[in-house]
Amino acid sequence: AWKKHSAREFKTKEEFENEAVRHIETTLARSLFNCDEAAAYAGTALAFRDRLVIEWNKTQQRQTFADQKRVYYLSLEFLMGRALDNAMLNVGLKDVAKEGLADLGFRMEDIISQERDAALGNGGLGRLAACFLDSLASLNYPAWGYALRYRYGIFKQEIVDGYQVEVPDYWLDFNPWEFPRHDVTVDINFYGSVSQYVDDDGKQRTVWDNGEIVTAVAYDAPIPGYGTTTTNNLRLWSSKASHGEFDFTKFNSGEYEQSVADQQRAETISAVLYPNDSLERGKELRLKQQYFWCAASLFDIVRRFKKSKKPWKDFANQVAIQLNDTHPTLAIPELQRILVDLEGLGWDEAWTIVQATFGYTNHTVLPEALEKWSVPLIQHLLPRHLQIIYEINSQFLQYVEKSFPKEKDILGRVSIIEESQPKMVRMAYLAVIGSHKVNGVAELHSDLIKTTIFKDFVKIYGPDKFTNVTNGITPRRWLHQANPKLSELIASKLGGYEYLRDLTLLHKLEAFVDDKDFRKDFQAIKYANKVRLAQYILEHNGVKVNPAALFDVQVKRIHEYKRQQLNIFGVIHRYLEIKAMSAEQKKKVQPRVSIFGGKAAPGYWMAKTVIHLVNQVGKVINADKEVGDLLKVVFLEDYNVSKAEIIVPGSDISEHISTAGTEASGTSNMKFVLNGGLVIGTCDGANIEITREVGEENIFLFGNLAEDVEDLREAHHKQGFELDPLLKRVFETIRSGTFGDAGQFSALVDSIVDHGDYYLVSDDFKSYIDTQNLIDQSYAKQEEWVTKTILSVARMGFFSSDRCIDEYAEMIWNIEPLKPETNG
Numbered sequence: 055a056w057k058k059h060s061a062r063e064f065k066t067k068e069e070f071e072n073e074a075v076r077h078i079e080t081t082l083a084r085s086l087f088n089c090d091e092a093a094a095y096a097g098t099a100l101a102f103r104d105r106l107v108i109e110w111n112k113t114q115q116r117q118t119f120a121d122q123k124r125v126y127y128l129s130l131e132f133l134m135g136r137a138l139d140n141a142m143l144n145v146g147l148k149d150v151a152k153e154g155l156a157d158l159g160f161r162m163e164d165i166i167s168q169e170r171d172a173a174l175g176n177g178g179l180g181r182l183a184a185c186f187l188d189s190l191a192s193l194n195y196p197a198w199g200y201a202l203r204y205r206y207g208i209f210k211q212e213i214v215d216g217y218q219v220e221v222p223d224y225w226l227d228f229n230p231w232e233f234p235r236h237d238v239t240v241d242i243n244f245y246g247s248v249s250q251y252v253d254d255d256g257k258q259r260t261v262w263d264n265g266e267i268v269t270a271v272a273y274d275a276p277i278p279g280y281g282t283t284t285t286n287n288l289r290l291w292s293s294k295a296s297h298g299e300f301d302f303t304k305f306n307s308g309e310y311e312q313s314v315a316d317q318q319r320a321e322t323i324s325a326v327l328y329p330n331d332s333l334e335r336g337k338e339l340r341l342k343q344q345y346f347w348c349a350a351s352l353f354d355i356v357r358r359f360k361k362s363k364k365p366w367k368d369f370a371n372q373v374a375i376q377l378n379d380t381h382p383t384l385a386i387p388e389l390q391r392i393l394v395d396l397e398g399l400g401w402d403e404a405w406t407i408v409q410a411t412f413g414y415t416n417h418t419v420l421p422e423a424l425e426k427w428s429v430p431l432i433q434h435l436l437p438r439h440l441q442i443i444y445e446i447n448s449q450f451l452q453y454v455e456k457s458f459p460k461e462k463d464i465l466g467r468v469s470i471i472e473e474s475q476p477k478m479v480r481m482a483y484l485a486v487i488g489s490h491k492v493n494g495v496a497e498l499h500s501d502l503i504k505t506t507i508f509k510d511f512v513k514i515y516g517p518d519k520f521t522n523v524t525n526g527i528t529p530r531r532w533l534h535q536a537n538p539k540l541s542e543l544i545a546s547k548l549g550g551y552e553y554l555r556d557l558t559l560l561h562k563l564e565a566f567v568d569d570k571d572f573r574k575d576f577q578a579i580k581y582a583n584k585v586r587l588a589q590y591i592l593e594h595n596g597v598k599v600n601p602a603a604l605f606d607v608q609v610k611r612i613h614e615y616k617r618q619q620l621n622i623f624g625v626i627h628r629y630l631e632i633k634a635m636s637a638e639q640k641k642k643v644q645p646r647v648s649i650f651g652g653k654a655a656p657g658y659w660m661a662k663t664v665i666h667l668v669n670q671v672g673k674v675i676n677a678d679k680e681v682g683d684l685l686k687v688v689f690l691e692d693y694n695v696s697k698a699e700i701i702v703p704g705s706d707i708s709e710h711i712s713t714a715g716t717e718a719s720g721t722s723n724m725k726f727v728l729n730g731g732l733v734i735g736t737c738d739g740a741n742i743e744i745t746r747e748v749g750e751e752n753i754f755l756f757g758n759l760a761e762d763v764e765d766l767r768e769a770h771h772k773q774g775f776e777l778d779p780l781l782k783r784v785f786e787t788i789r790s791g792t793f794g795d796a797g798q799f800s801a802l803v804d805s806i807v808d809h810g811d812y813y814l815v816s817d818d819f820k821s822y823i824d825t826q827n828l829i830d831q832s833y834a835k836q837e838e839w840v841t842k843t844i845l846s847v848a849r850m851g852f853f854s855s856d857r858c859i860d861e862y863a864e865m866i867w868n869i870e871p872l873k874p875e876t877n878g
């Protein structure tokens with residue numbers, strides 16, 4: 055009797071309306087008389103959710119019975135954005151829903167924009183994890199994501215008087231996409247003590263207990279694939295006091311306040327996403343988050359494995375765990391602890407399993423971003439794990455000593471423990487030692503980690519432990535969803551949407567590069583997307599921009615290494631040039647709109663100064679009648695995934711201008727090109743591979759190369775350097791107070807003039823300006839420009855996250871897809 059599910063299928067708009075209305079009236083208990091956009095969103099979301107849930111259950115059942123290897127992606131961040139549009143497109147019934155909503159008096163865009171972004175991430179690393187989930191499901195890989203269910207995601211950015219102000223992002227008011235699993239809980243231990251005893255078999259055993267216990271509760275979200283019924287799971291852990299709401303023993307004995315305080319203390323663990331994306335600050339709560347999440351996830355994974363009744367030696371044939379950066383590195387000593395202390399395996403046997411299970415992805419070479427935790431802090435919070443880390447280190451160092459008996463210094467260099475005051479645990483080294491594969495995220499980056507931070511480890515383990523998997527993006531969200539008109543035009547030429555499942559098929563577009571109608575349509579779509587972006591800018595910034603101008607976009611986290619300062623100094627230079635022109639000369643200027651967006655970490659003063667400068671420069675230039683439409687400058691508030699979906703399709707040129715060797719990959723560069731924009735960039739990260747794919751005539755590269763950066767910095771230090779004269783003029787303008795009190799910007803200017811210009815802004819300035827001028831000339835030749843953009847789109851197939859996931863699956867995880875049964 056329980057064999058059949060009662061799937062609420064709908065195929066027609068009438069059936070969709072029935073489902074949506076049923077949810078509005080019964081699930082939400084609302085009368086249709088006051089059905090507003092929020093209610094219409096809820097009804098639509100719940101109707102599609104029903105569809106997903108059925109497939110989700112089936113997928114999980116199928117994966118359990120199939121008895122094959124699964125991959126678990128451990129990431130503290132999943133920057134998912136909105137779910138409804140994605141769900142509608144994946145189920146394939148967006149048009150049906152659109153007609154149904156129209157009958158009910160609503161426009162699809164308005165309904166979609168009711169949803170709050172799931173903003174559980176900072177930037178590139180978190181968005182990559184989200185693209186990976188989409189690809190894993192679309193390619194039918196059995197995969198789960200594990201993260202924390204933050205009550206507050208990345209803060210909302212408000213710009214007040216030109217300054218960034220952080221506002222909390224409480225996103226859980228109404229979230230139809232998550233399912234609380236109050237029956238799936240794990241008790242997590244902190245602090246306490248370690249003791250030893252001899253068990254019944256005479257074996258020496260270690261126990262860790264008597265600490266503080268916090269309970270992890272699972273919340274699951276369905277991850278639907280595109281063009282398949284496979285629906286994977288994203289499991290988010292929420293923390294709560296282990297004794298439930300509050301402790302009644304304490305309550306009854308008058309310790310009510312303490313009881314509530316305990317409850318809050320527990321809930322604090324999953325309360326908020328840390329908003330840094332580079333600087334490591336060593337806060338205890340952050341370490342608690344990491345352990346809480348790693349321990350809950352591993353318990354869950356091991357519990358699932360144990361249900362299969364397989365011997366432990368099969369563990370790594372059933373389980374692959376990928377560490378997204380070093381944030382989940384504690385999973386390594388945790389699995390070793392489970393195997394040795396709880397399951398009674400021998401150390402070596404356990405360690406073999408651990409190494410075979412984990413893979414580690416590195417996302418940065420910036421020294422200030424490499425995670426380190428103080429030994430006393432770990433000793434206090436996780437005493438057993440510290441012992442295990444020391445044992446791992448001791449065995450590793452013995453091995454190194456044996457292999458390199460003559461090298462005195464190597465042991466100190468590669469030790470997991472840095473002999474500083476206090477001692478520190480180097481998490482990246484632990485991650486390398488505990489994994490069977492380590493990968494970088496673009497070719498240059500993967501080469502760099504082998505010659506810099508992990509150089510000694512390449513010697514110790516050999517080069518095969520280190521590999522590259524160049525990042526990718528999902529074409530479903532970043533083309534089909536964000537740019538439906540372009541996606542449709544491409545489908546009309548390629549004979550359908552199959553290219554969304556195999557992006558290399560885009561190469562067939564090259565055949566249409568001279569097709570007049572196609573070019574016209576392609577250009578018209580770009581223009582329409584720019585009109586939409588112009589409307590957005592008018593609404594949110596009150597600045598009227600001309601959609602025929604060249605739209606120049608730099609949207610990403612604000613960081614000195616990403617060099618938004620280079621961009622805004624370039625804008626000031628452009629302004630000065632225009633101001634010096636005669637009316638005749640001005641006629642030849644290519645009008646431009648400079649668009650900035652991105653969040654600064656709340657404690658990162660230099661980054662906040664850059665935001666302030668951009669806003670001040672915009673205020674002056676936008677009001678200058680002599681400049682008019684020739685130059686406009688806007689800073690778009692609160693850049694996030696759903697805003698990227700509007701901004702990316704509306705760009706002509708986007709800036710990816712990090713100091714060479716600092717940006718591991720970059721992924722928005724791929725999104726912009728896929729949407730018919732071109733790139734101005736340095737020879738850094740994935741820009742290099744984009745150049746290889748689209749051809750160097752279709753990208754605007756400039757600046758010094760990674761291999762020269764070190765020497766330039768040294769030269770700055772030893773003999774000082776001559777400031778670029780054009781940049782000097784820019785600084786003089788700032789100092790003269792043109793953009794308000796110059797004191798506000800002195801730290802920024804001084805970092806270049808007086809403090810060695812670590813990010814080589816001055817060294818690259820001339821080359822940047824020249825390249826921007828080249829772009830103006832190139833854009834003026836519209837036919838050539840359109841050719842460049844079409845060819846570029848046609849050549850972007852490589853950058854699908856599907857390719858990327860297939861590479862991980864084959865090289866690192868050794869897993870196979872599990873295809874759902876297909877009908878007919």
Ligand code: 26M
Nearest residue numbers: 178179328330331332417495717718719720721
């Ligand atoms: C660290 C400590 C405490 C709190 C937060 C952090 C932290 C959080 C996120 C550190 C780094 C974080 O992300 C870094 C990141 O986004 N890296 C980017 O990863 C992308 C995907 O691989 C690359 O494309 C980018 O080049 C890289 O900067």
